[in-house]
Amino acid sequence: MPYVIPDVVDVKQRKTDIGPPHYKNFLPPVIQKNYGDWKTHEILSPGLMVHIANSGDKIWTVRVASPRLLSTDTLREIADIAEKYCDGYFRFTTRNNIEFLVSDESKVKPLMDELADRKYMIGGIGSRVSNIVHTQGWIHCHSAAVDASALVKVIMDEFVDYFTTKETPNKVRFAVACCTNMCGAVHCSDIAYVGIHRKLPRIDHDNFKNLCELPTTIASCPTAAITPDPAKKSIKINADKCMYCGNCFSVCPALPIADPENDGVAIVVGGKVGNLRKPPMFSKLAVAYLPNNTPRWPEVVKATKKIFDAYVAGAKKHERVGEWIERIGWEKFFAVTGLPFTFQHIDDWTYAFKTFRTTTQIKWTK
Amino acid sequence: MTKKYDTPLLDELEKGPFPSFVTEIKKAAAKSAMAADELGQLEKSFRDKVTYWKHGGIVGVRGYGGGVIGRYSQLADKFPGVAHFHTVRVNQTSGLFYTSETMKFFCDLWDKYGSGLTNFHGSTGDIILLGTVTENLEPLATVLSMNGFDLGGSGSAMRTPSCCVGPARCEWSMIDTLDITYDLTQEFQDELHRPQFPYKFKIKTVGCPVDCNASIARADLSIIGTWKGPIAIDQDKVKDYAKKGMNIQEEIVNMCPGKCITWDGNTLNINNADCLHCMHCITKLAGALKPTPPFGAVILIGAKAPFVIGATLSWVIVPFMELKPPYQELKDMIRNMWDWWNEYGKNRERIGELIIRRGMREFLEVCGLEPTPELVREPRNDPFWFWKEEDFEKKPWEEFLK
Amino acid sequence: MEKEELKKAIYQLIEQSAGKKKYKQADVIKHFRQQGIPDADTKAAIRELIDAGDLIYTYFGGSYIELGEKRKGT
Numbered sequence: 104m105p106y107v108i109p110d111v112v113d114v115k116q117r118k119t120d121i122g123p124p125h126y127k128n129f130l131p132p133v134i135q136k137n138y139g140d141w142k143t144h145e146i147l148s149p150g151l152m153v154h155i156a157n158s159g160d161k162i163w164t165v166r167v168a169s170p171r172l173l174s175t176d177t178l179r180e181i182a183d184i185a186e187k188y189c190d191g192y193f194r195f196t197t198r199n200n201i202e203f204l205v206s207d208e209s210k211v212k213p214l215m216d217e218l219a220d221r222k223y224m225i226g227g228i229g230s231r232v233s234n235i236v237h238t239q240g241w242i243h244c245h246s247a248a249v250d251a252s253a254l255v256k257v258i259m260d261e262f263v264d265y266f267t268t269k270e271t272p273n274k275v276r277f278a279v280a281c282c283t284n285m286c287g288a289v290h291c292s293d294i295a296y297v298g299i300h301r302k303l304p305r306i307d308h309d310n311f312k313n314l315c316e317l318p319t320t321i322a323s324c325p326t327a328a329i330t331p332d333p334a335k336k337s338i339k340i341n342a343d344k345c346m347y348c349g350n351c352f353s354v355c356p357a358l359p360i361a362d363p364e365n366d367g368v369a370i371v372v373g374g375k376v377g378n379l380r381k382p383p384m385f386s387k388l389a390v391a392y393l394p395n396n397t398p399r400w401p402e403v404v405k406a407t408k409k410i411f412d413a414y415v416a417g418a419k420k421h422e423r424v425g426e427w428i429e430r431i432g433w434e435k436f437f438a439v440t441g442l443p444f445t446f447q448h449i450d451d452w453t454y455a456f457k458t459f460r461t462t463t464q465i466k467w468t469k
Numbered sequence: 470m471t472k473k474y475d476t477p478l479l480d481e482l483e484k485g486p487f488p489s490f491v492t493e494i495k496k497a498a499a500k501s502a503m504a505a506d507e508l509g510q511l512e513k514s515f516r517d518k519v520t521y522w523k524h525g526g527i528v529g530v531r532g533y534g535g536g537v538i539g540r541y542s543q544l545a546d547k548f549p550g551v552a553h554f555h556t557v558r559v560n561q562t563s564g565l566f567y568t569s570e571t572m573k574f575f576c577d578l579w580d581k582y583g584s585g586l587t588n589f590h591g592s593t594g595d596i597i598l599l600g601t602v603t604e605n606l607e608p609l610a611t612v613l614s615m616n617g618f619d620l621g622g623s624g625s626a627m628r629t630p631s632c633c634v635g636p637a638r639c640e641w642s643m644i645d646t647l648d649i650t651y652d653l654t655q656e657f658q659d660e661l662h663r664p665q666f667p668y669k670f671k672i673k674t675v676g677c678p679v680d681c682n683a684s685i686a687r688a689d690l691s692i693i694g695t696w697k698g699p700i701a702i703d704q705d706k707v708k709d710y711a712k713k714g715m716n717i718q719e720e721i722v723n724m725c726p727g728k729c730i731t732w733d734g735n736t737l738n739i740n741n742a743d744c745l746h747c748m749h750c751i752t753k754l755a756g757a758l759k760p761t762p763p764f765g766a767v768i769l770i771g772a773k774a775p776f777v778i779g780a781t782l783s784w785v786i787v788p789f790m791e792l793k794p795p796y797q798e799l800k801d802m803i804r805n806m807w808d809w810w811n812e813y814g815k816n817r818e819r820i821g822e823l824i825i826r827r828g829m830r831e832f833l834e835v836c837g838l839e840p841t842p843e844l845v846r847e848p849r850n851d852p853f854w855f856w857k858e859e860d861f862e863k864k865p866w867e868e869f870l871k
Numbered sequence: 872m873e874k875e876e877l878k879k880a881i882y883q884l885i886e887q888s889a890g891k892k893k894y895k896q897a898d899v900i901k902h903f904r905q906q907g908i909p910d911a912d913t914k915a916a917i918r919e920l921i922d923a924g925d926l927i928y929t930y931f932g933g934s935y936i937e938l939g940e941k942r943k944g945t
């Protein structure tokens with residue numbers, strides 16, 4: 104389909120409710136032919152797999168990493184590469200990787216050579232680290248307690264060998280959410296980072312009446328921590344109820360919550376979404392707070408390395424991080440990683456008691 | 470020439486092997502004043518360790534209530550290029566497939582109307598075009614529609630549905646995830662573009678229990694393919710895996726949660742009656758084992774992030790639904806649950822929270838669903854249950870007296 | 872109620888509550904249901920008001936219906 108971008112646009116021509124175009128328009132012919140009729144696949148190398156159809160047809164997939172934030176220059180380059188080797192066909196994965204879809208085996212190696220020459224990072228397929236799902240951070244969001252893209256960059260730089268070559272006992276899925284709204288999907292990842300605020304929003308009483316609507320502000324608080332303060336024509340925040348979520352700031356700019364000294368990063372571990380072996384699991388708190396040390400968050404990288412190395416050393420083949428921890432027990436997890444256990448690790452939210460230990464079964468670690 | 474900023478902190482993030490987002494912003498900044506100021510403001514965020522964005526809830530395009538997220542800089546005087554820096558969500562195609570022609574269209578479009586910065590893709594699945602001004606929104610939406618694309622969802626609406634790669638390139642997909650996603654997106658265009666719910670509603674479809682799109686954790690309505698037939702076994706291929714060094718006893722038999730596999734060094738045996746349909750053996754012995762029909766999907770409801778009742782994973786409401794076009798049973802069920810949610814839900818109350826508040830029974834009745842043991846991990850363990858008038862007429866024990 | 876009359880009534884409801892109470896689409900529908908107006912009619916009337924730009928959807932921790940002039944003001 105030829106695309107058009109007229110110089111002068113008549114906005115009355117806009118059609119509504121047309122939805123996205125049909126996906127068939129974007130599938131390579133070999134996929135259209137073998138749609139829903141695949142027999143098997145083989146992972147040939149960390150960044151290359153081949154899918155084989157019942158008809159005998161094959162399609163090769165070459166996977167490379169992307170930072171998700173992409174300029175049009177880079178996108179054009181990707182499109183050009185796809186044109187050269189893949190008849191123009193490529194796709195993205197949920198984890199922001201780019202997948203070149205090659206129908207002609209003789210083009211696989213030249214494609215991989217050119218990608219390597221151009222410094223694309225090839226890998227991420229199979230039992231290893233894949234790209235990191237993440238949110239917007241300081242690049243684009245008003246709620247962010249930490250930057251997201253930067254964390255992705257420093258963590259992937261650290262574990263790059265596990266993307267391109269080395270294996271892990273099973274997949275290790277990282278995620279970053281730059282505030283507790285968690286636009287990303289961090290609560291079910293092997294290792295995930297959440298940006299956190301630790302102090303109440305500061306109330307700018309003078310500006311409140313100019314900038315904010317009282318009912319909207321009160322309604323914005325998920326924990327009902329906000330009540331009117333008629334004397335000041337402003338609001339009060341109940342310190343025992345506030346969870347530092349920042350929703351109130353979203354609707355009322357007179358309630359800034361961002362705080363360079365106290366904002367930072369929490370690390371949660373052991374979640375998974377797949378149903379393989381064990382049912383899906385939530386991530387649980389491993390590190391309650393690490394400071395925002397820009398630009399490369401060394402404490403976060405170090406803490407992650409402790410968790411990652413202990414997992415690689417201790418897990419049985421095919422065990423995800425959460426399965427490994429469940430087998431060895433949380434007391435042992437804190438012992439082998441050397442991470443400190445603090446009051447913040449003991450739940451005091453709605454169903455806290457569900458996580459208290461109700462058995463005498465305990466492993467001694469010291 | 471666009472404005473240039475010194476960015477010593479961000480420059481540190483161009484070092485190291487992983488592709489750098491800073492490099493991407495710099496590439497765009499060479500051409501776009503918006504992207505240049507984005508870079509400048511971001512450096513300041515890194516220096517001061519805070520975000521400098523403001524929320525804005527009012528921008529949009531005529532007729533729609535979603536698809537554009539208003540974003541303004543707190544430092545508009547200093548960085549005028551990002552005074553307005555709105556996000557546009559474009560409904561992706563099922564499976565995230567592209568042709569180079571399509572991608573170049575998006576590049577030309579975004580160089581003309583925006584900052585040249587994008588996300589492929591946002592967490593919901595949409596194509597994210599980062600950074601444009603209010604005046605460009607109507608022309609942008611018009612050109613998109615002229616070329617067959619439409620905006621995605623935002624706000625208290627059905628969000629852009631998404632799916633795994635499914636039958637397009639995965640041998641395990643037991644439902645047509647791409648078609649279901651396309652069909653539901655088209656069916657519910659009104660609910661996608663005009664926010665009319667208490668809060669957001671996400672639908673994610675995956676082809677099998679591996680759940681490559683994290684449907685069970687991220688969608689209010691999770692549709693997960695599964696099977697009822699036995700697992701077909703190619704014994705020779707299993708033996709190949711053993712020969713190539715796989716320890717079948719350790720890696721397959723001992724890790725099967727149903728404890729239903731045996732291996733005598735020659736033959737793999739599966740007691741399908743005890744299989745939990747978890748996909749472990751099938752994914753690890755790719756090509757040797759495969760699920761067989763009947764195929765369908767488990768339908769689950771309610772996953773959401775932590776506020777207010779804490780995070781939840783989706784709960785099973787239909788253990789097995791056949792999904793064949795036009796998916797009428799599914800669509801009717803979705804409409805029924807929306808009506809109920811609209812009737813009783815409070816602002817910002819997700820459907821899962823409403824189910825907890827008013828009870829799973831009411832929800833199941835609204836959807837016309839029966840109680841079955843597959844819906845629970847175990848029956849209740851408290852003695853506080855309710856009876857309704859109509860229950861007194863039912864005599865379920867007569868069933869087992871027969 | 873005639874459609875134009877209904878549209879006027881909806882507009883007035885939003886106008887009079889501006890700054891005091893925010894209405895979601897479902898709230899408007901329920902409001903007119905009490906006056907015997909079928910849900911579908913109210914929904915159709917809202918749609919016309921939105922398409923014409925007289926009313927708009929806004930987002931403040933949830934989507935609401937507000938006066939169209941609010942967008943022009945920013």
Ligand code: HEM
Pocket residue numbers: 195196197198199228229230236274276278288291292374375376377378379633634679680681682683752
């Ligand atoms: C936020 C969470 C996750 C996201 C966004 C995600 C994303 C992805 C993506 C994009 C793929 C590639 C699929 C494709 O070809 O398009 C994939 C594959 C896969 N994911 Fe995930 N994933 C997540 C979590 C998980 C979890 C928790 C598991 C397992 C328990 C898992 C298991 C797999 C498997 C088995 C595959 C396919 C096999 C393979 O590529 O070797 N993923 N995932």
Ligand code: HEM
Pocket residue numbers: 237238239243244245246284285286287350353538540556590591592593597773774775932
């Ligand atoms: C009070 C609550 C929330 C507010 C104020 C909020 C605000 C926002 C904003 C402003 C954005 C746009 C970010 C950007 O592109 O600039 C966004 C994106 C998003 N939000 Fe939220 N959000 C909230 C809760 C949630 C929750 C609970 C979830 C889900 C768990 C969620 C999921 C998302 C997703 C998936 C995106 C897209 C992010 C991306 O594409 O990377 N949001 N949210």
Ligand code: HEM
Pocket residue numbers: 278280285286287288289290291292295296297371386592593671686687688772773774775776779780781
């Ligand atoms: C321990 C407390 C946590 C709570 C209470 C919580 C809560 C939530 C909630 C409520 C959602 C629903 C999102 C939605 O409404 O759509 C959600 C989604 C999500 N959460 Fe969490 N979460 C927690 C921890 C985490 C952690 C630690 C992560 C990650 C590190 C995480 C990552 C996610 C992700 C990725 C999503 C999916 C968002 C989407 O794409 O829709 N959550 N979480």
Ligand code: HEM
Pocket residue numbers: 850851852
């Ligand atoms: C259907 C609901 C239940 C009923 C009607 C019920 C009733 C009873 C009764 C009458 C007793 C004797 C109390 C006594 O000797 O002081 C008892 C004891 C007990 N119940 Fe329950 N119960 C129920 C459910 C449960 C559940 C779900 C639990 C635990 C999860 C539980 C745990 C206990 C325990 C630990 C005792 C003490 C046993 C002992 O002294 O050896 N009950 N229950």
Ligand code: HEM
Pocket residue numbers: 852853
């Ligand atoms: C379904 C929920 C109920 C549970 C779980 C429950 C549980 C118990 C338990 C654990 C005891 C102590 C028994 C003992 O000391 O041996 C008890 C005693 C008692 N319950 Fe209940 N009960 C329930 C409902 C009721 C109801 C509906 C009534 C009355 C209408 C009732 C009346 C009594 C009385 C009178 C005693 C004292 C009996 C005695 O002292 O021997 N219970 N119940």
Ligand code: SF4
Pocket residue numbers: 238239240244245246247248280281282283284285286287
């Ligand atoms: S996680 Fe929070 S800070 Fe990050 S993009 Fe989402 S709402 Fe914004």
Ligand code: SF4
Pocket residue numbers: 304323324325326327328329340344345346347348349350351352360
């Ligand atoms: S930060 Fe969140 S919990 Fe605290 S007062 Fe604001 S809205 Fe309420």
Ligand code: SF4
Pocket residue numbers: 633634635639640641642643675676677678679680681682
């Ligand atoms: S969820 Fe299942 S069907 Fe879909 S891509 Fe993943 S493994 Fe394949």
Ligand code: SF4
Pocket residue numbers: 380724725726727728729730739743744745746747748749750751
């Ligand atoms: S699918 Fe899972 S439960 Fe079923 S036989 Fe295989 S490993 Fe066992």
